[in-house]
Amino acid sequence: MKRFFTSLLLLTATFSINAQHFKGIWVGTVNLTGMEPPEVAFEIAADSAGQLRSRMHIINQKVFNIETENLMAIGGQLTMDIPAMSTHYEGLLINDSTLSGFFLMKDKRKFPFELKRRDVLPTAALRRPQEPVPPLPYREEEVTFVNRNAGVSLVGTLSLPAGKGPFPAAVLISGSGPSDRNETVFTHKVFLVLADYLTRAGIAVLRVDDRGVGKSTGDYESATNEDLADDALAGVHYLQSRKELNPRAVGLIGHSLGGEIAPIAAASPDVAYAVLMAGSASDMITAYNESIMAVGKGSGASAEAIKVNVRLMDKVLEVIAAEPSDSIAKIKLAAALLPFDAEVARLSARDREIMELTQPLHAEEFYPFLSGPRRADFFRDQSAILRKVKCPVLAINGSKDVQVLPAQLPRIEKALREGGNKQVTIKLFPGKNHLFQNANTGLPVEYPDIEQTIAPDVLAYMAKWIKQRVY
The missing domain is CATH 3.40.50.1820 (Alpha/Beta hydrolase fold, catalytic domain)
Structure with missing residues (x-):
């Protein structure tokens, strides 16, 4: 981490920096393997006392106004915590338009990314008029x-x-x-x-x-x-x-x-x-099936797709509830899914999308039900x-x-x-x-x-x- 900032400091020596340089909107994309890269924005402004405050947005996921804490701007270095995501951010101002840094996760994983200054957010934040605005009467x-x-x-x-x-x-x-x-x-x-x-x-x-x-x-x-x-x-x-x-x-x-x-x-x-x-x-099984049917019907899935999904989930949950060994349950799950592959294949692509059914089916998708808490739900x-x-x-x-x-x-x-x-x-x-x-x-x-x-x-x-x- 020290080496990271030492090398970047060499790039910032050509211009003078103070905390006010960080004010504005900064946008960048975090490269994460196996998922859609989140487009992150920091909106940094000064409060009435002149202290910097920041709000974080994940633009492409329509998640706005995530609270940040402990913002520090010393020289060209910016740090802050994002408690809701169990994440810490550190960055260094390269020039007036570039902020280079990384997210440090609670499990010590590090995700580098570069932020660029923007005049406005790429997508306007969704309005949430019921959220309280200081000063509060309590x-x-x-x-x-x-x-x-x-x-x-x-x-x-x-x-x-x-x-x-x-x-x-x-x-x-x-x-x-x-x-x-x-x-x-x-x-x-x-x-x-x-x-x-x-x-x-x-x-x-x-x-x-x-x-x-x-x-x-x-x-x-x-x-x-x-x-x-x-x-x-x-x-x-x-x-x-x-x-x-x-x-x-x-x-x-x-x-x-x-x-x-x-x-x-x-x-x-x-x-x-x-x-x-x-x-x-x-x-749990009754509640799960009722939701499957209601969401499927409301989303326009065919009656056949809903029936297939309900029978599929009944079988998956039956296998897991009856088999206490995770390793054996995984084998039985794979076998239990095979007869459903042909039925799922006959559904339209739209039906499979609505019911979130892959073709062919993968037993790994149902492994979360094997956790201790989810097993407890069965009984x-x-x-x-x-x-x-x-x-x-x-x-x-x-x-x-x-x-x-x-x-x-x-x-x-x-x-x-x-x-x-x-x-x-x-x-x-x-x-x-x-x-x-x-x-x-x-x-x-x-x-x-x-x-x-x-x-x-x-x-x-x-x-x-x-x-x-x-x-």
Whole structure:
């Protein structure tokens, strides 16, 4: 690294550099093997105090306004951290129009790339009008707490309403896949918008980087739903220790997979309430097949393509669930796929594209299901988990959700009431998709093109429901 900067310093000796030289828009492409090269942009400006601040964009993936931290501009050297991507950037100004450097990943991999100064971004950033803009009418602070059972340190943002308190509070639990504290998905910062609304309404909110993401330690990929529920419960216990908050009014809000994780933690008497946004009460295979059928139909796939894909996934999951040995399961998977090759080959190219079916089929595509957490999903009884929840529960869904279908709502209600829970509220929001946006088709392809992050009526309903139960 030292040699890298020493050689580049020789090139910068011909012109004088100060921090202001870095202001502007810088764009370059990172060459990554085996995937579409991301076109990265840094938008660097000075704040009211003259300090440089940067936002990062991944232009060709339509991901904008990624937060950066610890920006330093000393001489011709620029460094910054990108917590959401577990990445550190270092670069050196070669001349007024060229910035040469690299991304250094958490696992020490290094990806060099060159940035060029531009007058404007190649693609205008998508509008996100619900994202809060400082100054905020409440206080935010970065907090760290520990899940001692797992030895994991979790870092997030706690937003505290204006006033004296003690306030009710919520811990937010993100959906599937490693997520930053804002649950940034399809260019939307879902939890940032949710936290902003609830905090303005008088409810403190803790949103956290998942384990292994951003500033949190641990490994997300090896974590089961039960592990992640333990992280959420550690967040509840942390909030109960804060003097500004009411320890008897700390609840959970889980979105998507978070709506399945929240009930695991909500069995604890320390949890005052739970909000399940697009949660589930069915087994994994049922939920998976329902989504396959809904997305396929909505995207224009033929009935035959949908049937083939459902039968294929049933077989894949059957093989994995029945075979505990990974090495043997891989052999059985390859054999199980062979009879489907001819059926997939008969489908149109359009059908295969919609259903994401390769031809021929490759067993390796299904290896992620062999992980410990995914194997655990096969045998988890979500209805039994819900029957253990005794605190007030609000379960909501959108009528156009094709990822977790609205059919889950009556299943959730049935399980909760079978367990004796009499404090159950079920709410279906017409016209809303999986992100609870006002949507046209509800298909995921629409998410980034909708300016709205969460529909205002959904936010208002959640805030009112929580306050009615904890004040």
